[in-house]
Amino acid sequence: MRLLLFSDVHGNLTALEAVLEAARAYGPYDGAYCLGDLALFGPHPEECLDRLTEAGVQALAGNTDEWLAQDLEAPTPTAQAHLAWCRARLSPEALAFLRGLPRALQAADLRMVHATPRTPHDDPERCGPDLPPDEARAVFGEGLVAFGHRHGAFLAISPGLVRVNVSSVSIPPEPRPLARFTVATRHAGHWSFAQHEVPYDPTPALRAARARGLPPFPWWQALVG
Template structure:
């Protein structure tokens, strides 16, 4: 079975559209959290995930949106989430609220941050080593850092961990003796210096990474239409 692996869409519908136009055929969608936040079309993103029956886990922005009645709404991020929550359909809000923090799909673990803590950033070797100890899964998919790449653990008496980045695409083939923590990158707001929408395809022991360009001016127009901060567009042009 071929899985389309997505993370950190953040309400960026033009980016998700570009992914769907560029992706090879797939059987199932795995989503690693943060459907909402930053860009205006969170309801549309959630509607698509619900329609395709995506297997989803909560991200921190998703959790913040669900908890807004218990949080002081201060700062741009929470103000955007409050704006989005007021525009979510009841069906999409209930769908979002049903997501767990982690789940297993065909032996792979799905989590937003780390197997140890769904809010933790796997952005260095030390937290990656700890993450491997928090799960027995050979393969785990995560997001949160918005960086496309994989931490690889070579099993043995003293496991050895290294990192491989895939900011412009590429393919990872897992040998039997290797475990992996794989981040497909962010669909909606990459932060590895390469503009475009990132995603991955997982089939068996192969994970293919992709980065697809799209019309950023469509996002700029949506931001202007809804009065969102222009720096959200600038970040997309820089891939940061």
Template structure:
């Protein structure tokens, strides 16, 4: 039986060097189908270029929280970083980002898969790895954001930058892709490969694989410095050490990135 493979990437956050390394790994494995779970921009220096590459290379592109709020014409920003990242977008890219679909459903080896960025209700509602049962079940629910239809049995999402895999006795499977451009704890970019029979309602082998791809973080930091990107020290903390920029000046804080953060 021939199985299809789909690469899932998420949370590139303007880190073009990391994205190029991950795409090279995907291409080297002969995978042609790439789905992107959002957050193309912000935090890193090259949102414009990341959007250009993803529009060209990704078969499916999904809305992320940064993609929704950063180019929102109703918002005004009084921080240097937000204004800078917004200014990096090319003509029409803000409209493209805000017009992306909320979720994407498909069949794979008899399982109904649903992908979205953060949760079933909103790109701004965060569900972390240490969720409770109510939050877990809520990820599989139909909502006004996802629309009607058969509920999924497999849900994949990004947003938290914490990759994980979980399954219950009803065979509901929840996983997080982690982040390509802004991975926490282990700062090595990570993406997911789904393997199965695409579009098939018949049960068949099904697999989820997490892949870490080393890249030249110092090259990306050099680009950010040369471009004069604000919050460079925080960005260096994240790319070099996987320490969230909001914690870099808190030596007594928790050791690992296992806590809420507002703008991941």
């Protein structure tokens, strides 16, 4: 079994296309999964939903997807401005799609969530690589768990638990146009994970952000310099 895993597209169609194209070199796949945060903070929210569907990618709900779908308030003024902008541009069908996303998916013995198994809204610090083993098991349980939310790829192994952060398509920790994804392979009952990054030209996304009046966001502003 081979799976394509990624997370945190955040409405960045240019980065999503870069991942889908680069990932073809490592296929074919038995499944493709996006682990949440599909639309908010980028200039192409609905287009990203359409592209994921077109590509046959199964998605689950991230915290920002639930902000949008459940008419929740965001925790900061910047995020709230993006929520208002994004909601105004999503069709009723797109909002219904977001409302229908599950919080978890499963492939063989691999559990997939956005942040932690208990909630996609959990503190990103609980999704970090340095979480003490006892705390990690208390938060994630046992077994094999793939997730996103905290934008940085890693593999953390502790007794009874393996955590895989599949990394983000958009808004990486550094202000650079790098889209990341993970290829998971299961053979003879054992999993291996290869984590990849692909640079892309952000010009189309930046042009769309300006043309569509995307509210200011620090990562996009840092790209411009």
